[in-house]
Amino acid sequence: MAKTATKAKKGSVTLKNSNGRLQLVFSYPILAPNGETVRKRFYLSTGFEDTPINRQRAGVIAATIQRDIDYAELDTTLERYKPASLAAGGVSPESMGLLALWQKYVDFKAPQVAPHTLLKDFCQVQRAIERLPSDSLGEAASIRDGLLGNMPVNSAKRVLTQIKACCKWAIAEKLISENPFAEMKITLPKGSGSPVIEPFTxxxxxxxxxxxxxxxxxxxxxxxxxxxxxxxxxxxxxxxxxxxxxxxxxxxxxxxxxxxxxxxxxxxxxxxxxxxxxxxxxxxxxxxxxxxxxxxxxxxxxxxxxxxxxxxxxxxxxxxxxxxxxxxxxxxxxxxxxxxxxxxxxxxxxxxxxxxxxxxxxxxxxxxxxxxxxxxxxxxxxxx
Structure with a gap:
């Protein structure tokens, strides 16, 4: 029996079953032609069948949309949130951007990792890629520098490690011919990886x-x-x-x-x-x-x-x-x-x-x- 959506608070993203496929529904304030701000309802079809694994995949997209709603940064065209299988349609593998490549990698990894890993770690990488000035694989050095400019060094190092893994997988899948991040490193300041230990007496x-x-x-x-x-x-x-x-x-x-x-x-x-x-x-x-x-x-x-x-x-x-x-x-x-x-x-x-x-x-x-x-x-x- 297909799961039905539960009632969500105003402005939150709801996951629904629409004709056996998963759909994300949410509302967001936009400027109407008459100059008034109105709340518009958005529908994003993921194309995923309603299965437990696909609900995890859709949950990653929902978390990204919710973050953008909370920070008033929603892409009202919804292009940013479309699954790679939809957003990258008709694009040759070698011309695929890092974001589309990453989304394909998430699709592959979703059945293999814990739900909280998808929600926390993979979403962090996607948000980091979305904030980059460019996601072209031909500008790998700029991507690394963009990571360092947008987040703490230890976070940038973790994201770069995930991007390397993504590109390594993409080579095996014949989506790209080389990993432009393979030799790149981000060195942490001495002592930055140590836990902060402030014990109570x-x-x-x-x-x-x-x-x-x-x-x-x-x-x-x-x-x-x-x-x-x-x-x-x-x-x-x-x-x-x-x-x-x-x-x-x-x-x-x-x-x-x-x-x-x-x-x-x-x-x-x-x-x-x-x-x-x-x-x-x-x-x-x-x-x-x-x-x-x-x-x-x-x-x-x-x-x-x-x-x-x-x-x-x-x-x-x-x-x-x-x-x-x-x-x-x-x-x-x-x-x-x-x-x-x-x-x-x-x-x-x-x-x-x-x-x-x-x-x-x-x-x-x-x-x-x-x-x-x-x-x-x-x-x-x-x-x-």
Whole structure:
């Protein structure tokens, strides 16, 4: 049975099934002949059959259109948003621009990558290409310079890497005869690739936790923040935890909550590995037992939910509760991810061996030794 479109907020892009094909529908203010501004309804036929994979592909286009609507930069001819199979019709491969080539590459990669990769990483590359003064493959140096002029160096380097991969694929597909970006490099400034590590002290942690515990509006988040400080897991890993993952002696991390074109969704696997276990000390066991009793958690229930139920959006939480509590504690704003950096730092200061830390936290020994350092081997995390 074909999916139907859901009602969207005014100005947002809606994905519809039209005679078995996917269509994008949205409205945008334009200037009428009489000089008045009116909201015109636009329809973009993708030509894609209504399948799960094609919905991912259409979602990438929808995200690009929504971004342009939000920034009042919509191409009202819609040429910019047409899939490569439509926009590049009648164009010889060698004369194809980088944007059309990239769209063909996305069509190829869509069934092979996670939805959030399409939405986040691939959309970033497309937006970067669209901002270039030229997308001619004959002006590769200008494209590289345009990337450097429009975004931070590390972002430009990532986009260039994706463009190289696109052109390498295009050669194999006989769409182009050479990769003009093959030998190009963007060198990052020394130290720019290093994570920003600004750990909290244990005294700051205690003040933050107490502030959450007693806060009139944000006490609901106290268990989540305590768990992050106590395990060093990534926020998305904590928000995807179900009670079936909490075992007698350990926690099993095997999925993460991530933003996709369909909203927040649980994605199998972790950032750097398929799964990992985290051993429980007595303090963490007691905390989880109390939490489970208070919420009467069933195996499939999630440990940490939004106040009204449903997935907790960490972005909204950081902009409201997290920012408010840090301000009230006088700690200075730091990203929620610093709870992870803090935990790893404290383990290192307690002389826990790097191999143990890497297993518990899902990062490499080299990363820990480069940014934290530790010595000796423990078999269970100490109570911190």
């Amino acid at each position: 244990m005294e700051e942690r205690d003040r933050i936790l107490e502030a959450f515990r007693v806060h009139r509006y944000y006490s609901h988040y106290h268990p989540l923040v305590k768990f992050l400080f106590s395990t060093g897991c990534r926020p998305g890993e904590a928000l995807a935890l179900q009670w079936r993952h909490v075992q007698d002696e350990q926690i099993l991390f095997e999925q993460r909550l991530s933003m996709t074109e369909n909203g927040l969704q649980v994605i199998p696997g972790l950032k750097t590995q398929r799964r990992r276990t985290f051993p429980l000390n007595q303090e963490l066991k007691a905390f989880l037992a109390d939490l489970r009793e208070s919420c009467q958690g069933n195996p499939e229930d999630y440990l940490f939910l939004a106040p009204g139920g449903g997935f907790l959006d960490s972005h909204n939480f950081c902009n409201r509760g997290w920012k408010t509590i840090l301000s009230e504690c006088g700690s200075g704003y730091r990203k929620l991810y610093q709870t992870r950096h803090s935990f790893i730092t404290w383990l290192c200061e307690a002389n826990v061996n790097t191999l143990a830390v890497s297993r518990w936290c899902g990062t490499s020994v080299a990363m820990i030794e480069r940014h934290y350092a530790a010595s000796n081997l423990n078999t269970i995390p100490p109570s911190l």
